[in-house]
Amino acid sequence: MTDTTTRTESRIHRGAAEAGAPRLTALPGVAHEDTAPQRVLEVERYDTPDHRLAAAGIALALHRGDDEQGYWLLELPDGDSAEQLRVALAPDAPPNPEVPGELTELVRGVARKDPLHPVGRVRRVRTETRLRGDGERALGTVVHDHVTIATQGRSTQGVAWTEVEPRDVADDGLGAALRQRFAEAGLRPATSAAEAELDRLLRPVARPSRGSRGGGKRGKPGSxxxxxxxxxxxxxxxxxxxxxxxxxxxxxxxxxxxxxxxxxxxxxxxxxxxxxxxxxxxxxxxxxxxxxxxxxxxxxxxxxxxxxxxxxxxxxxxxxxxxxxxxxxxxxxxxxxxxxxxxxxxxxxxxxxxxxxxxxxxxxxxxxxxxxxxxxxxxxxxxxxxxxxxxxxxxxxxxxxxxxxxxxxxxxxxxxxxxxxxxxxxxxxxxxxxxxxxxxxxxxxxxxxxxxxxxxxxxxxxxxxxxxxxxxxxxxxxxxxxxxxxxxxxxxxxxxxxxxxxxxxxxxxxxxxxx
Incomplete structure (x- = not known):
């Protein structure tokens, strides 16, 4: 079954991989914190061997997490829409499942006859801390991730960092206090999400053809x-x-x-x-x-x-x-x-x-x-x-x-x-x-x-x-x-x-x- 989802943007702060979690005690209005068990979330990107989907601005990924049903997500370069196509992963799917036929058909014009296989992965080790006020009132959640990104294939690249994201914060005062704690931990506002960094690593770099002169392979500007x-x-x-x-x-x-x-x-x-x-x-x-x-x-x-x-x-x-x-x-x-x-x-x-x-x-x-x-x-x-x-x-x-x-x-x-x-x-x-x-x-x-x-x-x-x-x-x-x-x-x-x-x-x- 295919459905659609819409991307939302959030305020993420990022720091070095060795940076620890920000201090969340003694925040204004917070009576106590509840920390959930650690989870592992993975997004595995699929593409052709020469990363043709990435070059076309298409992202096809398998999302999986602890105790959660996995799903396939296809993001198309529609331009005027943030719509994405989602297909549930079968509960009995093998560790390395094949891309669903309905998604393969959509990208066939780009992939041609080449097979689609894993080319990169975003792995998050996640800890979520819920902030509670008096009477157990929910004040917000802080999501802390240790992120590892790696490409797969003949040439591999990798990068890692720590990031935190405040969600559903109750008031501006608490939000400001959280940003201060993030800064103290060496975390700064991020300009892109982890998936965007994987996009950058996967997207082929256009190189000028040999012997090109002047403005390069597409001609000198103004020509x-x-x-x-x-x-x-x-x-x-x-x-x-x-x-x-x-x-x-x-x-x-x-x-x-x-x-x-x-x-x-x-x-x-x-x-x-x-x-x-x-x-x-x-x-x-x-x-x-x-x-x-x-x-x-x-x-x-x-x-x-x-x-x-x-x-x-x-x-x-x-x-x-x-x-x-x-x-x-x-x-x-x-x-x-x-x-x-x-x-x-x-x-x-x-x-x-x-x-x-x-x-x-x-x-x-x-x-x-x-x-x-x-x-x-x-x-x-x-x-x-x-x-x-x-x-x-x-x-x-x-x-x-x-x-x-x-x-x-x-x-x-x-x-x-x-x-x-x-x-x-x-x-x-x-x-x-x-x-x-x-x-x-x-x-x-x-x-x-x-x-x-x-x-x-x-x-x-x-x-x-x-x-x-x-x-x-x-x-x-x-x-x-x-x-x-x-x-x-x-x-x-x-x-x-x-x-x-x-x-x-x-x-x-x-x-x-x-x-």
């Missing part, structure tokens, strides 16, 4: 290479974070994983002249295949919501038959199959190789000599080349002589070119500033229209299928036909508006910074 690698690193990290969210079944996670992958792929394509293409082209192919594998799950989610909402907004006299129930049944199956396919993809060998290659991309960016040029001078040329690609695609899409059966494909090609331009502009924006921001803003209306057009294309195919299924089941599919007709009309209006929308976005004042 085009530095701007590009910073963007790539941020979105490779985003892929790792969204992988975890997908495995947890969180809303919109598949979409965000797909967007992060597309951002990395678009940046590699738009700025290919700054990179060694022998290393980046396989990545582009792998990211493209990942996007295709994730597409059915995302499409099913979007289509279900779009059709459900459209049916709800349809005039009652046009909503004939149990169409909402049919849509619910249909997409329950489609979404379940698509979700299973996504997890199969994330557990596959190709995805594991892709994630390893992305990690290597960030650690050893394959920058060319051209990447050393100043970002403000170099990046506009790459964005300009990508913008001209969109210009050609839009010109093709709005060509009045293009056959109707080719128009949807042409508009979709313009949409993809627009996304690549959007992400290329994101790379340049920190270095270029207001001009890049204005340019990105000018494209928003066009991008939204192109996206809406593609939504109508996909929706019309789905509505046609739903109508055919309704007919085969002896139901009334009229409502699906109505929605199909409205989407056809919406697509036609967008196609009519595209030339004017593009002319407004492509004004000289918006693109004057491009090269």
């Amino acid at each position: 085009a290479g530095a701007a590009l690698t910073e963007y790539l690193a941020a979105h490779v990290e985003r892929i790792a974070a969204e992988d975890l969210r997908v495995r947890r079944g969180e809303p919109d996670a598949v979409h965000q994983l797909r967007v992060a992958a597309r951002r990395v792929r678009s940046a590699l394509q738009a700025y290919r002249r700054l990179l060694d293409r022998d290393r980046t082209e396989p990545l582009v192919d792998g990211l493209r295949e990942l996007g295709r594998a994730l597409a059915p799950a995302r499409d099913a989610e979007v289509l279900h919501e779009r059709i459900r909402t459209s049916l709800a907004d349809l005039e009652p006299e046009l909503r004939l038959g149990p169409v909402q129930a049919q849509v619910t049944r249909h997409y329950a199956r489609v979404e379940a199959e698509a979700a299973a396919a996504v997890l199969a993809t994330l557990d596959g060998e190709a995805y594991a190789r892709l994630r390893t290659a992305l990690d290597d991309l960030v650690q050893r960016p394959p920058l060319t000599k051209r990447a050393a040029r100043p970002a403000r001078k170099e990046l506009p040329a790459h964005v300009g080349r990508t913008a001209r690609r969109l210009d050609r695609a839009v010109t093709t899409a709005v060509d009045p002589g293009r056959p109707d059966d080719e128009r949807d494909v042409a508009v979709h090609s313009a949409r993809k070119a627009g996304k690549r331009l959007r992400y290329a502009t994101e790379v340049a924006r920190p270095a270029i500033g207001k001009d890049a921001k204005r340019f990105a803003k000018s494209l928003k209306g066009l991008q939204k229209a192109l996206g809406e057009h593609q939504d109508t294309v996909v929706a019309r195919d789905a509505l046609r299928e739903l109508g055919a299924l309704a007919h085969a089941d002896g139901e009334n599919g009229f409502a699906f036909g109505v929605l199909h007709g409205r989407d056809t009309a919406r697509a036609a209006r967008i196609e009519e508006d595209l030339p004017q929308m593009w002319a407004e976005a492509w004004q000289r004042r918006n693109r004057r910074w491009l090269r």
Whole structure:
């Protein structure tokens, strides 16, 4: 069984390992102290041999203590939450239990196929002293720990200290007196917990690649290479974070994983002249295949919501038959199959190789000599080349002589070119500033229209299928036909508006910074 807990912070004082317990007698208002029997508490950290979880900010640990049921705790780098996942340790578990399958699945995207085994331990020998006032009134507790931290494996490190923590202190006066006693014992406020110190020992240290110059492996500050690698690193990290969210079944996670992958792929394509293409082209192919594998799950989610909402907004006299129930049944199956396919993809060998290659991309960016040029001078040329690609695609899409059966494909090609331009502009924006921001803003209306057009294309195919299924089941599919007709009309209006929308976005004042 998995549940969640929330971390809380406490005021811990720390001193040398040989420091004794602070003197707790004759404290103001304290009638006597009750000292509980000594206990041993252990937190054993699990990771891959190369500490890949620690590098990703993930902590997987087994917590055990005297006369207490042990439990597994998985801490994920959610960023905006202190949520942790807990799984109880079976009472008959062996001394060296295997990591529960439900936790292994969550971190598979980071661990890949490598086994998880103990890599470090925090051991506490604990004594708790309860402070009592008159009438046995509880005034607080002082927890005294002798802490030992050690890493395990081929290279071991260790550290030890004494720490104390006051808990549930009744009043400020007693709290001040306790802090004075702690200081007398040589204990000072700690800046980090023992688990954080173990994190530091386990986390791999990034080392510059051999032969790096100037600003190091990610390029000299202010260079085009530095701007590009910073963007790539941020979105490779985003892929790792969204992988975890997908495995947890969180809303919109598949979409965000797909967007992060597309951002990395678009940046590699738009700025290919700054990179060694022998290393980046396989990545582009792998990211493209990942996007295709994730597409059915995302499409099913979007289509279900779009059709459900459209049916709800349809005039009652046009909503004939149990169409909402049919849509619910249909997409329950489609979404379940698509979700299973996504997890199969994330557990596959190709995805594991892709994630390893992305990690290597960030650690050893394959920058060319051209990447050393100043970002403000170099990046506009790459964005300009990508913008001209969109210009050609839009010109093709709005060509009045293009056959109707080719128009949807042409508009979709313009949409993809627009996304690549959007992400290329994101790379340049920190270095270029207001001009890049204005340019990105000018494209928003066009991008939204192109996206809406593609939504109508996909929706019309789905509505046609739903109508055919309704007919085969002896139901009334009229409502699906109505929605199909409205989407056809919406697509036609967008196609009519595209030339004017593009002319407004492509004004000289918006693109004057491009090269």
